[in-house]
Amino acid sequence: MGAFDVRDLIKVDAAAAATSEAFGPSKSGATRAFHPLAERIAAMPVKPTLSPVMIEGFVRLFDVLAVVGVGGLVYWLYVAGNIDNTLPYQVTIPALAIGALASFQALQLYHVGALRNFVAMAVRLVTGWTTLFMIALATFFFLKIGDQVSRIWLVGFYAGGLAALLGERLVVTLSVRQLTRSGRLERRTAIVGGGEAGEALIHALEAQRDTGLRVCGVFDDRNDDRSPDLVAGYPKLGTIDDLVEFARRTKLDLVIFTLPISAEARLLTMLRKLWVLPIDIRLSAHMSKLRFRPRSYSYIGAVPVLDVFDRPIADWDIVVKFVFDKIVGTLALIALAPLMLATAIAIKLDSKGPILFKQKRYGFNNELIEVLKFRSLYHEMSDFAAAKQVTKDDPRVTRVGRFIRKTSIDELPQLLNVVLKGDLSLVGPRPHAIHATASNRAYEQVVDGYFARHKVKPGITGWAQVNGWRGETDTEDKIQRRVEHDLYYIENWSVLLDLYILVKTPLSLLTKNENAY
Template identity: 45%
Template structure:
């Protein structure tokens, strides 16, 4: 299967009518590219002709700026995946990528104007209006284009007529996969197999069995099939070679279906290692440039926050010291990145003689171990502020899954016993705040359901990390602190 080409499975498999796809999907996407290129140019020039702006200089300058912007947008939109399959059929994803490309185009023009000292030659009113009108026009154009390609897709315009060779378990699994995914642009013609009729079912997953390899080649010669997917066990190397060698003489695409085990990891990307395709089962999240960006984000923001709140830290430290005897800071062992232990800093909120370092019992509402000042600190999350020093030391991030002590329990069971893949949270650094916390899953995990929900939110953050998501979580954290829930 071509992983870059979506598929529309028919409601009921039917034989081909002798006609191939009405329009290649690539041609439709090319037309969308041309439309958006023209929209950018038309938005800028129309403001000159129909707007109230008096060109500050030669009108040819505006034409050059418009052309440069249209070309820059085309390059940026392409590099950001604005014309990928998912962006063509998902309006939300398409809009997100188009607006990002348009914003980057505007930033590019501003930068070039500053560096070339040419910004004074263009009306600022025209430029601002162009950014707003151009962005709105691009959103409208993408909405219309998405409606158009969806309509063509639903009519089967992009569909290729596909035959499956192999009626065994592998062919069954492949046919079921195609029929279950309505984004594919495939019409399943039928299934073919060379084995004796008494060893074959009448149909496979509702797709008719149409004959042997000779029958398949005959239909190909009649122009009724565009693509053949060979669904034979990879271990049957000799049989595979025989079938493929005969199909290689026909003018259709011939592809090899995944082996049975590959369906388990069907969403995993395939990369080329040398000349050999290999499947990526798991990536290290937030790695490479992303890890460097997150580390810079942590250090810069933590430094700024510490410079702004040091008076608050001094007041809280004094309050803790005056309220009860014992140290100001509480250092508790927690598990961090790659399950490595570290000392997590917090303002002490419990009586010194009732602190727990092993076999820890989570704090609960009206917990007698909590001091008067500690109760206030916990409700306002001020007790977490010393973890900024953990961030500066590299043990934690500002945003990430909250670190837990190894002995913490939910419903009387260890966290790792409740969720077998709990250690997956440790694939990134723990954070002072996180997606689970701002979504309301903070505080005591007295039931297994609460732990599972927290775990699900943590995994969502790990798999969807971005700087924008971090900033969004930090902003929501301010609201969570001002309106605390489940904190005691």
């Protein structure tokens, strides 16, 4: 089997699933105890999944290439060199490619569910492609340019294009089915809220075909008769706090609330805990008595839901940011190699100890990563846990260290994190040390929703840094302002914003470095 079913685990270990009070110690070393079945699910390996949006995008690209390729090939084989006016062909080929995209979109031929069913998809594709050519012929007639376009080219284009599109879609169908069987298209989902509403939602979701949803379990803060230990065959794995920790330990794509909109206070309390996670959050509307316009909802199959939070930087945005990081990061590493070499020599001559300093920090979704920096403290005074922040005239800082910290040259080895390890981005919220504090309080205690900054991959530089919020965070106001800027970046990310921050970073290092020691 390509994917697990929670109910299969219940059959194997019924006692663990039926006893919600039987919590065991965490295998990961965390202090929070889990339902034993939640431990087992979180410990199971999860295959990397592909976004349906990206698959649909690739199919659109393949359609365009098929249409343009066939139109150009037939033109080259039969028409090229035999006509004086090439403009009708130069316009018709791209126009039909664009028309095919619009027509197939209207016929819903790009949804992953449609891509799995070749026969039904082929019927609609033939209809759309034929209709498109009828429109093209009508256009030639009304523009009185029919005699300027080869009829043999048109017939060859129609037949060849149809064959190419059907062949391409057959390959896509076989590929999508294989990806589905292997679990590469599933969306791991948690249901919040048990009882009748949760059971009705699960049954409604299971009645849908081709949604790719894989329910991992049910979570509910209630421990009375309204929330039984089993909901539609799925176990209740804990409370909302357990769900947050569960999402930290295993991949989770979607959370669906079954609570009614009228339960506003309870809903807000739960969302305040969950919005820090890099997942999509939806509110089920299938049992709601309120009826909005259909376009007010999004749909999982035919089940209506209200969008509450979306994972930032998802689907194609992830690809764009990945490519941007690798290309720009590699160029920056090459350009800055002489400076990094000179810095390494200076550090080695200035004090004993290694050139690089490695420190554990929080990365994406609170995962621990190892960040590289040039060593700026005396080796015997190194603070790997960042228990004490570096302050002005700190005696632990070497002579070279003062300069490279002031100019942020000490951060340059993190380009290796970006290019080789992939656990950092060029631009993003700066990764904080795991024991960092402000006014002797942990950052998460100072700022409500602090961990929301970990919804994206951390970066070497960021919106907070270019706005002057870099260096020491010795007061609660400083960390508050830094997190506010980080959240602004997450909510407003774009490639242009990343470029703007990268361009502005050198200038900010010169003009806004009063907090860097």
